[in-house]
Amino acid sequence: MQVTIRLHGVFRIDRFKEKTIDCPSGTQIRDIVEQLNLPANLLGTILLNDSFRDGDALLKDGDTLVLLPILEGG
Amino acid sequence: MNIQTTDHVTHPTGVLYTRCTVDLKTGKYDIVDIPCRNLEDVLGGFGRSFQLLANRSVDKAYSLENPLIVNTGLLTGSCTMTGLRTYFSGYSPIKASLQGLPAAIWSTGSGKFGAKFKWTGLDELVIENRSLKPVYLVIKHTADGPLPVLKPADHLQGLTTHEKIMRLQTDYENAHFAVIGPGGENWQNVFMGSVALSTENQLRSGEDKCRFAGRGGMGSLMGYKNLLALVAQSPDQVKPLSDAVKRVNINVVKGGGSARLQPIKRGGGGGTWAAYDVLQPFHAVPINNFRPAGNRLPEKLFRENVEKEYYVESAACFRCGITCHNNILAKNSDGSRGEFLAKFDYEPLNLLGTNLGIHDAGQVASLIRLVDNYGLDAISTGVTVAYVLSYNERHSQQPILNGASFGDFSKIRDLIVATGNGQLPEIGHGCMRLSQQTGETSYAYHVKGLELAAYLPETNPGYAWAIAGGHMSMGTYGMLIREGKSDVDSWVTAITKDKLQIVGFDMIGLCKFFDIVNGIGTEMVVDSLKSQFGLSLTEQAIKDAVYRAFLRGLLLERKQGYGKGEYVLPPEVTELPNQALKTPNITSHQFFKELSNRVWQIFDRDMQALAKAEMI
Ligand code: SF4
Numbered sequence: 001m002q003v004t005i006r007l008h009g010v011f012r013i014d015r016f017k018e019k020t021i022d023c024p025s026g027t028q029i030r031d032i033v034e035q036l037n038l039p040a041n042l043l044g045t046i047l048l049n050d051s052f053r054d055g056d057a058l059l060k061d062g063d064t065l066v067l068l069p070i071l072e073g074g
Numbered sequence: 075m076n077i078q079t080t081d082h083v084t085h086p087t088g089v090l091y092t093r094c095t096v097d098l099k100t101g102k103y104d105i106v107d108i109p110c111r112n113l114e115d116v117l118g119g120f121g122r123s124f125q126l127l128a129n130r131s132v133d134k135a136y137s138l139e140n141p142l143i144v145n146t147g148l149l150t151g152s153c154t155m156t157g158l159r160t161y162f163s164g165y166s167p168i169k170a171s172l173q174g175l176p177a178a179i180w181s182t183g184s185g186k187f188g189a190k191f192k193w194t195g196l197d198e199l200v201i202e203n204r205s206l207k208p209v210y211l212v213i214k215h216t217a218d219g220p221l222p223v224l225k226p227a228d229h230l231q232g233l234t235t236h237e238k239i240m241r242l243q244t245d246y247e248n249a250h251f252a253v254i255g256p257g258g259e260n261w262q263n264v265f266m267g268s269v270a271l272s273t274e275n276q277l278r279s280g281e282d283k284c285r286f287a288g289r290g291g292m293g294s295l296m297g298y299k300n301l302l303a304l305v306a307q308s309p310d311q312v313k314p315l316s317d318a319v320k321r322v323n324i325n326v327v328k329g330g331g332s333a334r335l336q337p338i339k340r341g342g343g344g345g346t347w348a349a350y351d352v353l354q355p356f357h358a359v360p361i362n363n364f365r366p367a368g369n370r371l372p373e374k375l376f377r378e379n380v381e382k383e384y385y386v387e388s389a390a391c392f393r394c395g396i397t398c399h400n401n402i403l404a405k406n407s408d409g410s411r412g413e414f415l416a417k418f419d420y421e422p423l424n425l426l427g428t429n430l431g432i433h434d435a436g437q438v439a440s441l442i443r444l445v446d447n448y449g450l451d452a453i454s455t456g457v458t459v460a461y462v463l464s465y466n467e468r469h470s471q472q473p474i475l476n477g478a479s480f481g482d483f484s485k486i487r488d489l490i491v492a493t494g495n496g497q498l499p500e501i502g503h504g505c506m507r508l509s510q511q512t513g514e515t516s517y518a519y520h521v522k523g524l525e526l527a528a529y530l531p532e533t534n535p536g537y538a539w540a541i542a543g544g545h546m547s548m549g550t551y552g553m554l555i556r557e558g559k560s561d562v563d564s565w566v567t568a569i570t571k572d573k574l575q576i577v578g579f580d581m582i583g584l585c586k587f588f589d590i591v592n593g594i595g596t597e598m599v600v601d602s603l604k605s606q607f608g609l610s611l612t613e614q615a616i617k618d619a620v621y622r623a624f625l626r627g628l629l630l631e632r633k634q635g636y637g638k639g640e641y642v643l644p645p646e647v648t649e650l651p652n653q654a655l656k657t658p659n660i661t662s663h664q665f666f667k668e669l670s671n672r673v674w675q676i677f678d679r680d681m682q683a684l685a686k687a688e689m690i
Pocket residue numbers: 156157158184185389390391392394395396397398399585587588
């Protein structure tokens with residue numbers, strides 16, 4: 001199946017802004033996070049097709065996954 | 075602090091703090107050791123100062139009855155990382171109830187002044203009355219204890235914050251400084267004056283790198299008192315690190331809690347500036363007076379874009395490994411570091427940039443620098459200017475002031491200069507008063523008279539219950555976008571329990587970035603206190619003390635005339651929901667009403683119990 005991944009902020013450094021990838025069915029969001037080697041302590045919001053999700057969610061063909069660094073203010 | 079007990083939960087009087095009271099009218103001072111009444115007194119900061127303010131009857135901020143309280147927290151000047159905070163408390167010139175009574179407020183900043191102040195031997199300074207002539211106060215560490223001396227400050231008058239600090243540095247070795255700028259000096263027409271705190275980096279490099287205690291106009295209160303600067307002169311008293319504190323500090327830097335604030339080249343998130351990248355996908359970066367239109371304009375101030383033209387440098391306060399500052403410098407033709415321009419923290423960057431329709435990094439840097447130099451609170455200044463621009467957009471035939479419009483850098487700059495010089499009370503008195511004058515209050519972005527931080531109220535109904543700065547005294551600003559929480563239950567729990575714990579940092583002397591998610595009721599703080607002071611505390615006892623301090627803040631608001639009808643968001647938010655936002659709507663009338671009812675059920679119950687226990 002194909003999933004489109006969008007990265008924001010520091011996650012784009014040495015990676016990409018948007019990419020469509022092939023992945024096997026049964027892939028969870030956390031598998032993608034691991035595959036991309038995103039630092040766990042910087043991972044904040046996860047949006048799957050515009051809905052908030054956590055790492056356990058299963059991906060399906062045609063999904064758009066958005067990974068954002070954690071929001072910190074001041 | 076003089077600690078004569080290990081059990082200061084049941085015996086707080088076994089801990090004494092040293093307070094110096096200076097009467098600016100007579101020039102007399104008095105230094106006493108005062109036994110703590112409760113754990114809040116022991117922890118310090120606003121937890122202590124608000125108890126003093128509660129005992130005062132103050133109906134005007136600019137009155138002799140209003141003290142300025144400068145204090146520290148238990149861990150200020152300690153070995154615990156980020157232990158540098160100074161707190162300024164008093165009744166606020168800018169934050170006021172609709173009855174016209176001033177709210178109690180505190181404001182805080184890092185830099186090294188707080189540690190130096192603590193090392194003089196004082197925990198608290200209470201400044202009473204006002205001086206007829208401009209003065210500054212030197213507190214010197216001596217073998218016989220702290221020695222305060224008032225000095226004439228004519229030579230400091232009119233200087234910018236940075237100039238005052240550099241001028242004082244020539245006269246005082248081994249000292250740090252807390253100063254006001256022209257904004258605070260023009261207190262009659264400027265209610266949003268800040269206090270600038272010197273940093274090591276600033277004194278060493280001569281570059282303009284103060285930290286600021288901005289919120290609530292404590293610099294204006296200092297100006298009213300004719301007190302232009304504080305000097306804390308003392309040798310450094312850094313103690314050797316115990317193993318326990320070493321572990322805590324390593325955990326602060328490496329444990330993950332502060333990773334997002336750390337420099338990108340160290341694998342961190344790059345500081346608060348990074349909020350732009352996270353908010354923009356939701357179209358939640360405030361633009362043109364908090365009304366994002368769903369466009370890509372905020373991206374112009376993304377770091378990746380600014381870095382193409384400017385040099386970005388990370389920096390830290392004294393001995394802090396978090397290194398959260400992002401300094402913007404000119405880039406030389408060979409790509410090397412040029413002249414220092416400004417600090418890019420999220421709040422000033424947005425509120426003096428995108429939210430004014432200014433998207434050019436160089437222009438924003440110059441406005442940030444200007445506001446810092448004048449000693450104005452960047453948040454209140456930016457939001458009030460945004461109100462003017464919004465008014466002018468709606469009344470293009472009859473604009474107010476100089477007719478500035480969104481994006482008009484030159485006219486916006488003129489407005490800020492005139493405000494800092496005390497020539498524009500319309501802006502200097504804040505957006506609540508200005509909107510009352512124009513009669514158009516719905517798009518004045520303040521809550522309870524204090525301008526909002528750079529998080530859309532649509533994403534943060536918790537603003538309504540913040541007791542000082544909107545985002546720094548109620549940590550709910552990330553609940554929707556970071557945590558995706560849009561149900562009333564989660565918001566009630568956050569506002570009444572978890573997220574108010576953020577104010578604990580404004581008691582104990584640490585930066586919020588020490589552990590912003592968990593607050594101070596943690597093992598790291600317990601270990602720090604045990605190791606450095608021999609105090610045995612539980613995490614829950616600390617959390618309870620923070621909660622009581624917060625409730626006292628609400629009780630003080632009630633004392634100053636706030637009614638429940640004032641705990642609301644700017645009306646535009648519900649009257650004209652912003653369709654461009656890509657977030658669930660959590661500020662509808664219905665949602666907010668239910669939230670408000672449930673939050674007050676809890677706070678009313680607990681405020682009543684606390685008032686009864688203390689017979690407030
Ligand atoms: S976290 Fe930032 S503001 Fe706080 S002490 Fe460290 S460098 Fe200074």
